[in-house]
Amino acid sequence: MSVTLILIIITVGISLYAFQNESLMHKWIFQPYAVQRDNSWYRFVTSGFLHADFTHLFFNMFTLFFFGQAVEQTFAVIFGAETGILVYLLLYIGGIIISDIPTYFKHRNDPPYRALGASGGVASVVFSSILFYPTNDICLYGLLCIPGFILGVLYILYSYYSGKRMGDNINHDAHLYGAVYGFVLSLVLVPRALPSFVEQIANWRLF
Numbered sequence: 597m598s599v600t601l602i603l604i605i606i607t608v609g610i611s612l613y614a615f616q617n618e619s620l621m622h623k624w625i626f627q628p629y630a631v632q633r634d635n636s637w638y639r640f641v642t643s644g645f646l647h648a649d650f651t652h653l654f655f656n657m658f659t660l661f662f663f664g665q666a667v668e669q670t671f672a673v674i675f676g677a678e679t680g681i682l683v684y685l686l687l688y689i690g691g692i693i694i695s696d697i698p699t700y701f702k703h704r705n706d707p708p709y710r711a712l713g714a715s716g717g718v719a720s721v722v723f724s725s726i727l728f729y730p731t732n733d734i735c736l737y738g739l740l741c742i743p744g745f746i747l748g749v750l751y752i753l754y755s756y757y758s759g760k761r762m763g764d765n766i767n768h769d770a771h772l773y774g775a776v777y778g779f780v781l782s783l784v785l786v787p788r789a790l791p792s793f794v795e796q797i798a799n800w801r802l803f
Contacts, residue, residue: 599681600664603688604657607714610645611653621646626696626711628704640700644692646712656714663718663725664688670728674786687781691720695774699767716770720778723748727782727789731800745797751775 614621626643630636647653667687672680695716703709725732730745742750752775759768783790 598665598668599684600660600668603664604660607645607647608653608657611647614646615649626699628700628702628709629707631700632704640693640696641689643696643712644689644714644717647714648712652713656718660714660718660721663722666729667721667724683785687720687724687778688717690781691717691774691777694777695719695770695772698769698773702769711767711770713767713770715767716774716777719771719774720781723775723778724782727779727793728786729796730793731796743800745793745800748775748779 614624624639624642624646626639631639647656664684668680668684671683671687674680675683692714693716696711699711722734726744726748730748731743733741734744734747735741752772755768755772755775759772
């Protein structure tokens with residue numbers, strides 16, 4: 597069984613359990629004020645295995661399923677099976693943690709603020725995939741298909757400006773920093789991916 601499937605099973609199991617267990621949800625959710633107050637740093641990780649509802653959980657795990665296995669296999673080919681797993685976990689778990697650091701500093705004195713979800717880790721995996729396979733189409737809702745490198749630019753711009761507006765309950769900052777982390781980490785680990793990335797985009801044709 598792939599690491600991606602194991603992560604999905606664990607996340608679904610914990611999220612479903614937390615839907616019925618307010619105590620666990622309260623203890624594990626990302627609350628910057630609580631982290632600062634009682635040093636509950638584990639929330640940087642545990643909040644990535646919680647979700648707000650079934651829709652939130654489904655879309656994150658659906659995305660992770662389709663992108664995660666490709667990235668996991670890519671790392672296995674480059675680094676070998678065992679090291680590839682460690683690199684993949686560094687990408688995913690690291691994305692969950694790193695993506696919440698700006699949120700921590702922004703809201704550490706804001707007691708009501710809470711955040712949860714695997715979006716930072718999922719964004720890291722998606723943007724790692726974009727680095728390795730930039731011209732592969734990414735289909736939104738199975739209808740609108742756009743090459744990864746174009747969608748990536750649009751996603752970054754949307755997340756940046758939405759994070760500035762803060763007009764909804766979505767942590768767009770986590771999406772943004774998770775995406776940047778995933779792309780940069782993959783590039784640092786596999787520097788030769790950059791020439792391939794540029795070459796694939798240069799050879800891409802709309803028709």
